[in-house]
Amino acid sequence: MKLLRLLLMCFVCNVHADLKSDARAIDHAPMGVSGDHYHKKGESMISVRHGHMAMGEALFKGETISLSDVLSMPNPLKDSPVNLSVIPTDMTMKMTMIGGMYAPTDRVTLMIMGMFVAKEMQLTTYQPMMNRDLVGRFSTSSSDVSDISLGALITLKESQGSRLHGEIALQHSIGSNDAKGVVLTPMGEDMNMILPYGMQAGDSASRLVLGMTHVRDLIDNIKWGNQVRTKIAVSQGEWSFGDHTEVNSWLQCAFSQSGAISARLKWTHQNKIWGRNPAIKGPVQTANPENYGGVEWHIGLGINWLTRVFSQNVDRVGLELLLPIKQEKNNLQLATKYQLTLGYQKAF
Numbered sequence: 001m002k003l004l005r006l007l008l009m010c011f012v013c014n015v016h017a018d019l020k021s022d023a024r025a026i027d028h029a030p031m032g033v034s035g036d037h038y039h040k041k042g043e044s045m046i047s048v049r050h051g052h053m054a055m056g057e058a059l060f061k062g063e064t065i066s067l068s069d070v071l072s073m074p075n076p077l078k079d080s081p082v083n084l085s086v087i088p089t090d091m092t093m094k095m096t097m098i099g100g101m102y103a104p105t106d107r108v109t110l111m112i113m114g115m116f117v118a119k120e121m122q123l124t125t126y127q128p129m130m131n132r133d134l135v136g137r138f139s140t141s142s143s144d145v146s147d148i149s150l151g152a153l154i155t156l157k158e159s160q161g162s163r164l165h166g167e168i169a170l171q172h173s174i175g176s177n178d179a180k181g182v183v184l185t186p187m188g189e190d191m192n193m194i195l196p197y198g199m200q201a202g203d204s205a206s207r208l209v210l211g212m213t214h215v216r217d218l219i220d221n222i223k224w225g226n227q228v229r230t231k232i233a234v235s236q237g238e239w240s241f242g243d244h245t246e247v248n249s250w251l252q253c254a255f256s257q258s259g260a261i262s263a264r265l266k267w268t269h270q271n272k273i274w275g276r277n278p279a280i281k282g283p284v285q286t287a288n289p290e291n292y293g294g295v296e297w298h299i300g301l302g303i304n305w306l307t308r309v310f311s312q313n314v315d316r317v318g319l320e321l322l323l324p325i326k327q328e329k330n331n332l333q334l335a336t337k338y339q340l341t342l343g344y345q346k347a348f
């Protein structure tokens, strides 16, 4: 709510803001897109982005399934009990990303970013056999600094109304990969154990991030942007989250110098979990490395605007909502409900 109030305040101030600058809201992509813009020689920028993602409802190979279907599925880790008995019902993930950019030349913009994540999951436990009666409900949570990345954007081509740049970065996971939590077992006992993969803030992996972004003017005040970005693990611990590729295509329309609205199509592909931690077990879907990754399609609606609420310099504020249109997640997983990204950027 505090954030919403702050946003409203920015917007109100913006109506009367006299932007004596050539900065335009449309110059930056929708807030959920990373590495979308570079800077001119000598410029620097700091940014804070906050993402919120909500998940719920069981999906099996992309189709919604009922609770009784989930309860009848075998425990794939070949442990006892034979069927899944601890069922995730909802999950939220909050991410805060703090970044810095600096352009030593017109050709190269250096970037540094750190991410903090907080995850929370609600679960329901059922008896392992017979009537599968409800044993109880519980929740688990974890939070940690997730990763840091260092990289560069390289301008490849820039002409009137069109720009193309590449991204190369190294991302290092520093978050804990063995956070523990208290779990209600099907036998009705509280047990302190290592939380499943999806609840961990880190995975001890280092990743190479490669990206390519092209933005061009379609007609006056309308830009069309396209980006491909992939994260490939180059060093791993015992297990790691799967390699991730994202393709974005967005249309952005400036309604003034200081405001722009956007529509985005986002496609993502992620591999299942690589490796395994034998201590991550239990009759719960998230303990199985096969129940991760897949293909997702999302549509995003966003707004970017410029304001001067914090100083004499122009501040950029953006908000974007992503809604799933197709989810072909591998095997058994929770469906994504929505993702919201709120960001603040300041250039010097």
Ligand SMILES: [Cu+2]
Residues within 6 Å of the ligand: 037, 038, 039, 045, 101
């Ligand atoms: Cu920047």
